[in-house]
Amino acid sequence: MEYEKFSDEELVLYIQQNKGIGFEAIIDRYQTKLLRYVNTMCRDSESAEDIIQETFISAYQNINSFDVKRKFSSWIYRIAHNKAINEIRKNKNKISIDDISEPASPQDSAALSKELDHKQARETLEKIIDTLSERYREPLILRFFEEKTYEEISDILQLPVSTVGVRIKRGTAKIKTFSNLKIEDYL
């Protein structure tokens, strides 16, 4: 069966009507994205893999509860998000602020932004975001790493769109206080 031509929602409808047949296509589509997201949230690749496995199992069991008029990616991200948050709360293994590299001074920030390669920059940004509280961390990861819209973030975090906007704005401002670089400079 060719699942590529299906949109996510069409695929889910097919799975719902065929008692789970085609679910592997959902795993194919989402495992990399969700793994990246949960990895950024938890900073522990082994737990992340377990969380993703649990996410897919939970999505499979509850696939009939999904309303195909809504966006599937928000729904599955929401499951992964809840599981990741539970794991984080269980472990409380937050990275210390000392782990973050020395903040750049305003004078050399321009030079620094050129020196940093993309991967390194992203890692630095991840470390900075890690030190922020959950309320800022979650929307920032979804916005800048997962490239979700405000509407999608609102559905994943179950917050009003306006609150998502405020948190992203404040989180971005907090990041700026670390290094004087704009968040876009890291990405």
Add this chain to the structure above:
Amino acid sequence: MKKDLKEETLKKIQGDNIKIKPRWYFKLSKILIYTISAILVIAGTYLFNLMFYLPMRTLRIAEKEGFGEYISLFPWPLIIIGGVIVGVIIYLYRHYEGGYKKHLGITAVIISVLIISGGIVIAKSNLNEKLEERPRLKHFYEWNDKSFIPDKQRQRLYKNLNYNQPNMTTRPFN
């Protein structure tokens, strides 16, 4: 990736015989949540009605009136129960009906205002008097009066009527 996530997940689904929950399970859950919400809305509205009605009832029996007297008789402890009910309604609305898209404060204010005003409208109507005509419900109202109207205030008001222990069953309302 350390392990083949897809393979492992599918193997676990098959190995542990994990089944898709049927549609009726979710429909039933939804019906249950709607039913609980409806019961809570009715209970909340009735409770706020009781809050506003009980002082009016006591004042009417004691043949008194006035806002000061009304406030002194207000059954404040019932507000806690009313608050819990409103809180649960807000939670259910936000959790199951996409209410999270709206600001929590605004949602809380709207739901509270609707339930409280519903309570005021019922308290102002003659529904409570009609209900009290039924013997069982009459006891219920008396029990609420004794349990939630501040004792000192009630005693003071009833004392003026030469009732040491007012017997509501013999006291006419009008």
